[in-house]
Amino acid sequence: MINERRRGSGDYDRGGMPFAFNIAQAAAENSFYRKAVWTGDMLQVTLMSIPVGGEIGLEMHDDVEQFIKIEQGCAWLETGDCPGNMKKQRIRSGYAVMIPAGTWHNIKNACRVPLKLYSVYAPPKHPFGTLQKTKREADI
DSSP states (O other): OOOOOOTOOOOOOOTTSSSOOOHHHHHHHHOOSSEEEEEEEEOOEEEEEEETOOOSBBBBOOHHHHHEEEEEEEEEEEEEEEEEEEEEEETTTTTTEEEEETOOOEEEESSOOOEEEEEEEEEEEOOOOOOEHHHHHHOO
């Protein structure tokens, strides 16, 4: 089970207990590439900060659906059924993106400020307490 509680991983992942917070403010203040703030058995909420010129990277999750909300900045969203057949769309603050399982996707920062967003995965994609300062750290 992905939701194994790893004590010592920080107080930031409140998964497994009721939790209310201002997600827009938390996303805007987040400076980490990826920070899990709530990891349960059936869904996960992460905050992300994509630097100027950065991107999430082309990926596809076979068994995970994803909801992404852009809180600050603008980006290019790429989605498709295979890497060679991608649709490109400009998105910005206020946009929500729903990504079905099995869909290739990428988000590239297209502004002169860090792209701030939050992502909801169902079921969870990352281990409880995930905290990655940079994309490079996430890719290891």
